[in-house]
Amino acid sequence: MKNSISLTKAITLLIVSILIIFAGLLFVKAPAAIVLITAGIAAIILSLLWGFKWEDIENDIIDTLRKVLLPILIMFGVGMLIGAWMLAGTIPVIIYYGLLILKPSIFLVAAALACALMSLMTGTSWGTIGTIGVALMGVSIGFGIPPHYSAGAIVAGAYFGDKLSPLSDGTIMAAALTEVNIVEHIKHLMYTTIPCFVISLILYIILGFQLDEQVQNTKNIELIMSTLEANFNLSPILLLPPLIVLFLIFKQKPTLPVFGIGILLGCILAVFFQGRDLLEIANTLNNGFTDTTNVKIVNEMLQQGGLSSMYSTVAVIFAAALFGAPLRTSGVVQVILEKIVKVAKTGKTMMASCLSIHGLFYTITGSWYVSFSVFGPMLAPLYDKYGLHRKNLSRTLEDSGSAFGPAIPWSTTGVFIASTLNVPTGQFILYTPVVYLAVVFALIYIFTGFGIAKADPEVIKDNMKKEAVLHG
Template sequence: MKLSTWKAILLLVLSFTVVLGGIIYLGTPTTITLITAGVVVITLSLIWGISWEKIEEDLIETIKSMLPAILILLAVGMLIGAWMLSGTIPLIVYYGLVSIDPSFFLIITALVCSFMSIMAGTSWGTIGTVGVALMGVSLGLGIPVHYTAGAIVVGAFFGDKLSPLSDTTIMAPTMAGVKLVDHIKHMLWTTIPGYLISLVLYLILGFQFGGQIENSENVNLILSTLSENFNLNPILIIPPLLVLLLIYFKKPTLPVFGVGIIAGCVLAVIFQGRDVLEVFSALNNGYSQATNIPIVDEIVQRGGISSMLGTVALLISAAVFGSPLKSAGVVQILLDKIVALAKSGKAMMSSSLALHGILFTITGSYYVTYAVIGPIISPLYDKFGLHRKNWSRTMEDTGTALAPLIPWGVTGAFVAETLQVSTGEFFLYAPMTYLGIIFALIYIFSGIGITKVQGNKGE
């Protein structure tokens, strides 16, 4: 059963109206809003003849595809809890406060996260480890956390887009039939301008914090409180170094995080004198011991599996929202329209960019969109004499880079929960994530940065 074009468009419009109206206009909880939108789509799909069996099958398949991400979410919660209890994150915060000039904190944050993400090939690993520690430093220096979250996101996803170790950097060219090195080089056109603009922004924002550390009583209070509550032995830096090393050598993420969790637990027992019950409690509920200093408690009272359960519920509700659209054939209908209407290379490229951006916004998962429409769109680039690396770049510009800005998406939910800053608060301060799309459109219509192949048939 396949819906007509107008019914497919109606489903899209209604679902977006419910989601955007609920979240932005009414301020309703995202999880419930997504489920409501899903119910609307399911109801209309059933009325129009889509079988419940098909909807249920796609829903289960979508949730199944999210399972690795859910497991990583839970692992990150335990990792943060273990590293707080062991004193690893407090150690990084301590030395960050001692050594970093507030004027350059934001740009240093972006550069450090960029380096780690390029070396390790993972935005999630960067955000869940170094990112959490830098958020603590930000609080201590009195720098707005949404500024810092933006810098962390830019750095983490700069590396995620360009690292040859990143799963998305590997997947996009694979789905488009492009060599990995060609893909990475071509992405520099849309990634570097937005990245440089972001760094300039952080430099400008940082000027207002010049000399702040010299006059900050908070910094001295935080330093003394951390020293009193944790044994800040330099050996505590071993867990993040171990995780970084293992990820660099392409070891699977979950086992690597498991090693980091175990290392943190062992160090908590050895250096902080914690018993097994306290360790298990931190893994489940996060670090909960109060220092009676509010700003320090805000830094250290974090982590645990329980802190991620709301995000897991959000991902499941996103599946309830997105999978019925797949069941109703909305994706295929839109693809068919692009194939039928694209009369020039520019029209085809801009339509493909818009389609992938819309579908990614709905699903929030590049694993779904890359695999579903990547191979289907690729031959259209051949038809117009355009190199397929233009398409693989577009997928990353409207997928990988956009991922942290979709609140109900797998990555967006992870970022917001881990950094404890909502998407709406930090997105303006992460310009690289959306400027790539703007530069992509400029290149499409100007022809700059667009690679052609022999036998070009049109513009």
């Protein structure tokens, strides 16, 4: 049986963790993985000093790693996919046609809409960013558009589509852990998600008008296109891998096998269209595309991908598991929630408290897989108590968790995006209103009552009966 922790100790543990994380990242500027490991060691030491068993902490570390194993494998898949599609000429041909068709004035809006559509249909923001997102970054470099503008538009589109897709693992998990019908959950998410995306598109239209006057560099574009023509056998057939991957994911096939098919197709096309041998393919899958074209701007577009490009991201996930485990073992979250129940006199204060505490926990741990698993089942009964529909909670989990991830530099999502698009979080996040305005709209709705759903009294009774049976 685990020991209980006092409120004072729980707050102390959180404060120590937050101080280490912010000091390490903002002042020391140490790598995110090292900072999280340091915070995790401090949390473990305090937990052990307060009487918690190492075996319990170790079990929670293993349990957390089990939950994040799939995203780790997906990240490795994305790394190899980018490498294979670069070598095959798939991403270069997308860049080529993009420069041929698009204009700087409409690029940001087109990028956001294209990523939104792909993410909506496939349910994967990471897959969208790692494939079409990488290609669009290449197009933006060709146009001379600031990378942080482009990354902002790509991430905004990818996460808009991801939140509203019934195929998204974050959407599925938020609905499942709060016992909410997924269609109801998605409809409720529209209250915070659609206004944010509309604001984002307006921003991109305004930036586009400015860009049209600033980045008209025809010689630069011609140089890039001629370099791609000289180094790759460009053919529309090279578009088959992304089209097949998109179709299979749309048909709700599992992500990992689909990425495997995409990688295999890329390797086959690399042999037949680019004349590559097996050793070159193997090296690219591991190290990414490393060929040089003697044109710096083209090298920046193409030299990406590979398993090795994801190692730092995976290190952050492992570090987050190490850090999050003692917080779960010591029952820090449970103690703070109990305090919320005592203090919150109305549904509004309760919902605002839940949004804040989940956002804080997610910000600290950097993994929504962890925060959803902890807070979903734990907070759901609170919403029943106040006569509120649980879909308010499922929306809160997404607005302050999976969809907020790009704003947290040390989160699994933040590290993945920064490493995949080669743009630091602090540079692009301001141009991704979908991410941070959702929390603003959520708070507005909580305090105005607009967009807040009441629960059916009969459903609440059933939920309370289930809780009573569950807890004996």
